[in-house]
Amino acid sequence: PDCPKAQQPAQGNARSRQLRAAVKQGSLEQVRDLLVLCTTGDLADPNTWDERGRRPLHDLCELVARGEGRGESLRIGAELLFAHGDPRARDRAGLDALAVGRAAEGRGDVGSWRELSALLAACALQTAPEEHSSDPVLFRALERLGEPGRSRMALGVLGLLPLRPLGHAELAWRNPGPALEEQLA
Helix, strand or coil, rough: CCCCCHCCCHHCCCHHHHHHHHHHHHCCHHHHHHHHHCCCCCCCCCCEEEECCHHHHHHHHHHHHHHHCCHHHHHHHHHHHHCCCCCCCCCCCCCHHHHHHHHHHHCCCCCHHHHHHHHHHCCCCCCCHHCCCCCCHHHHHHHHHCCCHHHHHHHHHHHCCCCCCCCHHHHHCCCHHHHHHHHHH
């Protein structure tokens, strides 16, 4: 682009720079705060890019695949997706977020990387929608998101109709504690 502001890292937006830093630090609360419209109307862009064309999802995938991601990495990814972060966006080398993660793969928590990559692949439509309903890694990722993120992602983003929000009573009934199982026996 020939716009001078578009040539700057984070497109000259301080909140977008802060968002990228929060993603790299693994700060879920800060990511949420930056993605919410503040009183000045200055919104962080989940698709902001740096000089290499990398976006926050690129950074997150690279960190998780290398094992440097924090425990909230899956939720951070979901927040970026909820804010319309594009998992198909490519950097200047032509790599999307999943390709960046795959290139860095190997030293980290394999389970976290698999869950994040399954979620991003589903959101990027790299797998057929009918495959979503039978992907155990994607379902594990959705379960780790917890409510309301699980339902919001499954119903609103992925269109998985079999999943629906669970109320507290149904959740307790489906997941009884050890004492309750003895009482029922």
